[in-house]
Amino acid sequence: MAQPQTADTETGLIEQAQHGDRNAYGELVRRHYQGVVLVVTRMCGDAGLAEDAAQEAFMRAWVNLPFFQPRGSLRNWIYRIAINAALDVLRHKPEETLEDEQAGRMPDQGAGPETALIEKEQADALRQAVKSLPEAARAVLVLREFGGLSYREISGVLDVPIGTVMSRLNYARNRLREVLSSEMEIMEINHA
């Protein structure tokens, strides 16, 4: 990745989009789409809700772009909007999605080799555990693991002190560590 050049053109695109250029905004969306989708998907724990959240996030980002300060990081600014959009979507989610979630948990038919199945089960268990974390801890974990943000950046995005970022991350990772350990134990028992 050619970082310096990317930064330059991104500034230009931001300026154009701030003045209402939809094509320039489309290019900005393209650059941040994967990251935002991953963050909102792990935040919502559901593909349908995540799509709504991503749509809502990029819509809000467009509306508020004229107020974005170019000195800041656009990625972090969009992540902040995305986290809030995901939380809003979760708060307004209809009851039916609970059934979809259960359906999503059903083990796959026609699975491949055994190790792949184990990997998949572990990944599913972890996703499920992420989803069951309290929102505040989940937001920190998601920004760290899927957004790749530093503690300082997370602190800025979520408006909390770095100490809070650390304690929430400790809480989240420890919960997941327990889930993963018990998954591994179950597998060991099954294979014994």
Added chain:
Amino acid sequence: MHEEMRALLNAYLDGELQGRRLREIEAHLVSCAECKKELGELRLVSQKLQADTSVEAPSAERFISQLTLSLPRRSQPNPQPKSISPAWWLVPAGLLMGWVFIQTVYTLTDLVTAANLTGLLGSASGWLGSGQESAWLGAAATLFGGQILAQPAISLLNNVSVSVSNFFIGYIWQAVIVLLYWAWLGAWWLRHNRQPKIMENTV
């Protein structure tokens, strides 16, 4: 020491520790098997999470084409509120012109009165009473409290009382203009300050 270091395992894993803290935890990890084991498990959690990047989402192209169609029009394309209508700026300009007009009427009224009193105008005072040109000045002077003394014979006392009433009515008009100007400034200040902040809070 163990609990203190244990709380820093994630920060160590994420490369967030420096200097003394970093040296302390590295030294502790050499001697504490429990922390070492926990660090390994935390690292595994992080690796497994990051390895799982699969998401069921529409392709970027499809998403963008849908999004750009539904993007709302932006009423405020610029952070600086440059779109304030010209009529807005006519308000202080109008007030300023009103001020100048009143001041002019006053100065003229005073000059004419002074001229009348000293008899400078003399027989030319008829020009004031009957001339078509003076009609607007007379009307304006009455409206704004200026009373032209056409009769030099009026006593000095009467003269003074008229001047005092002119003075007060004139000041009331000036005060009204100043108040209107302040109100405009206040409204401008509120507009100027509030707009960007409201938007930022909605993010």
